[in-house]
Amino acid sequence: MNDQFGKLLLVGDNPFQGISHLSQERARSRSETIISPADKAADVILASLKNGADGFSFSVSELTLSILQTLRERKSIDQVSLYPMVPYAFEYVRVATQIGTPGLVKRFAKQVTLSGDVKAVLEGLWSVARMNPEGFIKTYLAYELSRVKSSAGKRVKVVSVLLNEVIADMGLALDFDWLFRSFTRYLSKKGITPGFNTRNFPYLVRKFDEWGIELDETLIVTPFNKAGFQMNPSKEQCEVTLANLSCPVVLAISVLAAGYYKPSMAVDYLASLNNLKGLIVGVSNERQASETFRLFRGSP
Amino acid sequence: MGKVRFAVIGLGKMGLLHASLLNTFKDVQLVALCDKSALMTRFCRSMFSSTEKVVVNDLDKFSELELDAVYVTTPISSHAFIVKDLYAKGIVRNIFTEKTLASNYAQAKEMCEIAKKIGGKTMVGYMKRFSVVFGKAKELLAQEELGEPYSFNAYAYSSDFLGLTKDSKSSISRGGALRDIGCHILDLALWLLGDLKVNDIVSSHEVGDAETSVSFTAANSNGLEGRFDISQHMPNYRMPEFGCLIKCPHGEIDVNDDRLLLTLKEGCQQIWYRHDLKDNVSYFLGEAEYYRENLEFVNSLLENRMCEPNFETASKVDYIIDQVEKRIDKRE
Numbered sequence: 226m227n228d229q230f231g232k233l234l235l236v237g238d239n240p241f242q243g244i245s246h247l248s249q250e251r252a253r254s255r256s257e258t259i260i261s262p263a264d265k266a267a268d269v270i271l272a273s274l275k276n277g278a279d280g281f282s283f284s285v286s287e288l289t290l291s292i293l294q295t296l297r298e299r300k301s302i303d304q305v306s307l308y309p310m311v312p313y314a315f316e317y318v319r320v321a322t323q324i325g326t327p328g329l330v331k332r333f334a335k336q337v338t339l340s341g342d343v344k345a346v347l348e349g350l351w352s353v354a355r356m357n358p359e360g361f362i363k364t365y366l367a368y369e370l371s372r373v374k375s376s377a378g379k380r381v382k383v384v385s386v387l388l389n390e391v392i393a394d395m396g397l398a399l400d401f402d403w404l405f406r407s408f409t410r411y412l413s414k415k416g417i418t419p420g421f422n423t424r425n426f427p428y429l430v431r432k433f434d435e436w437g438i439e440l441d442e443t444l445i446v447t448p449f450n451k452a453g454f455q456m457n458p459s460k461e462q463c464e465v466t467l468a469n470l471s472c473p474v475v476l477a478i479s480v481l482a483a484g485y486y487k488p489s490m491a492v493d494y495l496a497s498l499n500n501l502k503g504l505i506v507g508v509s510n511e512r513q514a515s516e517t518f519r520l521f522r523g524s525p
Numbered sequence: 526m527g528k529v530r531f532a533v534i535g536l537g538k539m540g541l542l543h544a545s546l547l548n549t550f551k552d553v554q555l556v557a558l559c560d561k562s563a564l565m566t567r568f569c570r571s572m573f574s575s576t577e578k579v580v581v582n583d584l585d586k587f588s589e590l591e592l593d594a595v596y597v598t599t600p601i602s603s604h605a606f607i608v609k610d611l612y613a614k615g616i617v618r619n620i621f622t623e624k625t626l627a628s629n630y631a632q633a634k635e636m637c638e639i640a641k642k643i644g645g646k647t648m649v650g651y652m653k654r655f656s657v658v659f660g661k662a663k664e665l666l667a668q669e670e671l672g673e674p675y676s677f678n679a680y681a682y683s684s685d686f687l688g689l690t691k692d693s694k695s696s697i698s699r700g701g702a703l704r705d706i707g708c709h710i711l712d713l714a715l716w717l718l719g720d721l722k723v724n725d726i727v728s729s730h731e732v733g734d735a736e737t738s739v740s741f742t743a744a745n746s747n748g749l750e751g752r753f754d755i756s757q758h759m760p761n762y763r764m765p766e767f768g769c770l771i772k773c774p775h776g777e778i779d780v781n782d783d784r785l786l787l788t789l790k791e792g793c794q795q796i797w798y799r800h801d802l803k804d805n806v807s808y809f810l811g812e813a814e815y816y817r818e819n820l821e822f823v824n825s826l827l828e829n830r831m832c833e834p835n836f837e838t839a840s841k842v843d844y845i846i847d848q849v850e851k852r853i854d855k856r857e
Contacts, residue, residue, distance in 0.1 A: 243763055250781075250783070357571065358568070358572050394810050395545045398810065399548055400548065400576055401572065402575065457806055457807070457813075458807045485800050
């Protein structure tokens with residue numbers, strides 16, 4: 226690729242969270258081999274940065290917060306640009322499964338209250354009183370940012386906050402333009418780039434155009450891979466939509482089609498997508514981090 | 526036919542998922558949403574205020590909306606009451622219900638009888654049938670080159686209740702392991718292998734009044750025998766997983782949510798992942814199979830044909846679950 230890519234390369238957290246979109250069998254065998262997740266993950270992130278990665282993209286969970294804490298304790302956190310994704314839908318669904326939706330709401334309210342973010346708590350109460358969903362978005366984002374900063378330190382570089390694909394795609398489908406506007410407005414005011422993770426990239430672009438939301442100031446995170454895996458409605462339509470964007474705002478994910486391809490097999494396809502801003506790729510160990518990021522950076 | 530007018534009852538995660546997907550169909554108009562919770566209704570009214578959708582907390586308000594079809598995505602225990610109410614009040618003839626159809630077979634049977642009298646389209650949310658990998662298994666079995674299946678091992682595993690001992694209410698509210706996750710593998714087995722009869726309970730584990738795991742054997746009259754293992758407390762199952770090993774005279778099919786491995790008697794193997802089986806859909810939310818499931822129901826209305834799995838088909842799952850529960854009770 227000879228760094229024609231010259232693009233943003235982020236290390237993702239799926240291998241740390243025990244996620245494989247290729248197969249759950251693979252994810253299970255992978256999670257059984259991780260002895261000390263936070264320490265091991267911190268090693269992998271630092272190895273990725275050393276070999277060409279520009280930052281770390283992760284779902285905000287207890288595990289990833291402990292990784293940030295570890296990086297902070299090692300005094301390495303300043304090297305890492307952060308791209309947190311919220312909410313960690315899996316955790317919320319799991320809790321709702323175990324204690325029901327009312328239980329989840331109570332637990333969440335308690336966590337926000339205990340986070341010590343007085344402004345967020347007051348805003349949350351005000352939003353409940355007024356039944357104002359936009360207020361909830363602000364309160365929620367303030368809460369998640371406070372979690373990241375309490376683990377990583379107040380001076381940490383949060384470049385972008387990404388909206389999880391389940392919420393983004395639900396919001397798109399239900400025509401909740403207010404969700405995207407309030408998410409964008411809140412983060413832009415804080416100097417953070419609003420990002421949207423989607424499995425319906427052409428649909429999102431069409432809706433943003435219809436709603437008059439400028440794509441140029443956002444990040445779009447969506448699958449791009451040779452197999453067309455999770456590229457909906459089709460690989461061809463995703464490629465055409467990407468090519469027609471006025472500026473590069475797309476970070477490709479699932480670039481290895483969830484492990485279906487080796488990195489070397491993915492490189493040519495990704496290099497052919499001129500309008501990509503960059504990509505996010507997960508790696509499981511330091512050797513893989515070195516090989517993968519050197520390959521994408523075109524280093525010998 | 527103009528746009529099909531839909532409403533969704535129950536605004537939990539499945540209700541919102543179906544509402545979202547329906548709203549992306551060009552032939553569908555999502556007209557109304559209903560939840561009995563006053564708080565949820567108020568909140569949703571606020572969320573949907575920029576749209577023309579009606580949000581109510583009383584089913585009777587649906588009568589004025591000239592609906593073509595309703596989705597029922599409330600807890601299982603309420604399905605029968607809501608469906609009967611919808612039919613009795615003449616609100617709608619076409620109903621989609623999340624799985625399982627009912628809390629027991631008697632209720633399911635009654636719902637089937639009423640639906641038959643009314644004559645509308647029905648469907649139950651066994652979306653695993655719309656997965657490309659399980660679809661591939663169906664296709665391979667239909668080709669008959671493998672021969673008539675003679676044995677199977679099917680499982681449904683999750684870690685949802687791993688380590689939980691006292692918070693049994695949540696498992697009960699989800700209907701226990703059989704109704705929560707077991708129903709999917711039962712429906713898949715019936716779809717792939719045909720009707721089955723429950724034989725023996727191998728083991729079962731309960732927390733409070735709900736079973737969190739159960740293993741049992743089943744068979745059919747053609748000599749097919751097999752076993753189901755269903756558990757909500759398996760370690761390392763981040764997401765629920767469903768799978769089945771089907772043995773036939775000329776080879777075997779090992780299929781789960783992610784891939785299908787075909788092994789022929791002479792030893793040659795072929796594997797298909799989702800990637801190989803055109804898993805793309807017009808709108809992706811949760812899993813591709815949810816879109817296909819909704820498409821099937823919508824198309825059955827537009828094309829005026831029956832769809833599968835309808836109430837009658839899905840009631841077979843309720844029947845098997847009843848049989849298993851009776852045997853567990855007898856054992857105790």
